[in-house]
Amino acid sequence: MYEEYSRQALPPKKYRELLGSAICVFNSNNQFIIENILRIDNNYNWYKLIDKTSGELSEPIKETITKYSDTKITLLFSELISKRNRIIHSFQITENNEQILKTKNKKHEQFNITEKYLLEFIKDNELLSSELHKFRSF
Numbered sequence: 001m002y003e004e005y006s007r008q009a010l011p012p013k014k015y016r017e018l019l020g021s022a023i024c025v026f027n028s029n030n031q032f033i034i035e036n037i038l039r040i041d042n043n044y045n046w047y048k049l050i051d052k053t054s055g056e057l058s059e060p061i062k063e064t065i066t067k068y069s070d071t072k073i074t075l076l077f078s079e080l081i082s083k084r085n086r087i088i089h090s091f092q093i094t095e096n097n098e099q100i101l102k103t104k105n106k107k108h109e110q111f112n113i114t115e116k117y118l119l120e121f122i123k124d125n126e127l128l129s130s131e132l133h134k135f136r137s138f
Contacts, residue, residue: 011092011099018118019087019101025125026084030054032132033061033077039136040064054081069135076128083121089114 003010010016024123034049034057040065045069065095090101090113101113 003130009092009094009099011101015100015115015118018115018122019113022084022087022118022121022125025122025129026054026080029077029080029125029128029132030046030057032074032129033057036132036136037061037064040068054084065135072137073128073131076131080121080124080128083117083124087118087121 002008013018031050034046037044037049037060038046039055041060044060044064049057052060054077058074061074061077086103086105087101090103092099093102095112096101102110103113104110
């Protein structure tokens with residue numbers, strides 16, 4: 001599929017919508033993590049935290065959020081980082097005459113980033129958001 005803004009082949013619109021939504025909900029949670037860190041410990045600086053990769057937030061999360069709750073948020077965020085990395089570091093292929101993203105795991109096993117994968121990622125981000133909201137109210 002082509003669009004007027006690009007001559008390159010693109011996945012179908014619904015797939016691109018889910019892909020964009022997946023990135024947006026993850027980015028929202030990333031910022032929500034930072035908000036919760038700053039609410040607990042004002043020794044952290046927003047400018048420094050926002051420049052960290054999501055993986056680099058694990059230590060500040062452990063020192064703040066996990067310290068005052070449990071490991072549920074940390075583990076879920078870590079899992080989402082891994083899934084997000086698979087989306088971001090994917091490669092585009094043609095399958096059944098359509099464009100789709102494909103990726104691999106650490107064992108070098110390849111798999112498609114399907115609509116189902118994207119929907120599960122979005123749903124898991126909703127779960128993380130709910131946990132962060134609960135934590136913010138503690």
